[in-house]
């Protein structure tokens with residue numbers, strides 16, 4: 001935990017993006033994106049389909065290298081060769097497509113890449129993973145039949161719950177959420193929103209992609225708007241309105 005003497009003024013941003021650009025062949029998915037994200041802050045990223053939101057998440061999390069630009073983590077120039085390096089730096093992601101192993105049980109998905117092992121032959125410690133998964137699921141209040149259920153057996157909302165549980169449990173620094181409540185009902189959405197607030201209280205940084213402007217205004221400290229790969233603006237939530245954000249998203253003033 002940081003003391004009250006620390007703050008954004010003395011601590012470098014958790015994430016600093018400078019002039020990030022991404023090309024896919026001739027398509028400019030991101031033109032020139034810059035943002036500082038501080039610990040204990042929720043920044044929403046909004047924009048229409050194809051605006052470049054998921055591309056940005058994949059660049060930050062080491063799925064794609066940027067075509068140009070610089071990324072700093074805690075003030076250090078960083079380049080991730082793959083997603084496991086981003087994870088090792090304390091970054092967790094809820095991908096839009098969730099990135100779950102369909103044929104594997106819930107508990108293996110929760111521990112993907114960090115499986116518990118036991119004994120001299122380092123066999124999978126399934127009992128321990130199941131026990132910890134059950135506690136995790138219960139703690140998050142997401143309704144899943146069993147930690148042993150395979151992902152294929154779950155509804156869209158339950159799958160989203162597993163992806164959120166994994167990201168929020170293992171995040172140490174930064175959580176990226178790409179449409180985390182798209183498949184959820186009203187009560188489940190409220191629960192996830194309270195989880196997102198608890199991440200801020202844990203002093204993590206959150207980048208939230210959402211199509212629900214109501215949700216964005218409920219949660220975010222600042223709102224960043226993308227339109228066709230171009231960063232339109234970043235506004236403190238308290239100093240903008242839904243109408244203004246819609247105008248920036250659509251380009252219709």
Ligand SMILES: Nc1ncnc2c1ncn2[C@@H]1O[C@H](COP(=O)(O)OP(=O)(O)O)[C@@H](O)[C@H]1O
Nearest residue numbers: 024027029047048049050051052053054055056
């Ligand atoms: N892997 C890829 N290969 C080629 N083009 C891509 C790829 N990923 C995204 N794009 C293109 O980049 C643009 C931004 O896409 P995306 O980041 O998915 O937008 P959003 O998440 O805001 O809907 C779109 O034009 C999309 O077609």
Ligand SMILES: [Mg+2]
Nearest residue numbers: 053054055096
């Ligand atoms: Mg997307």
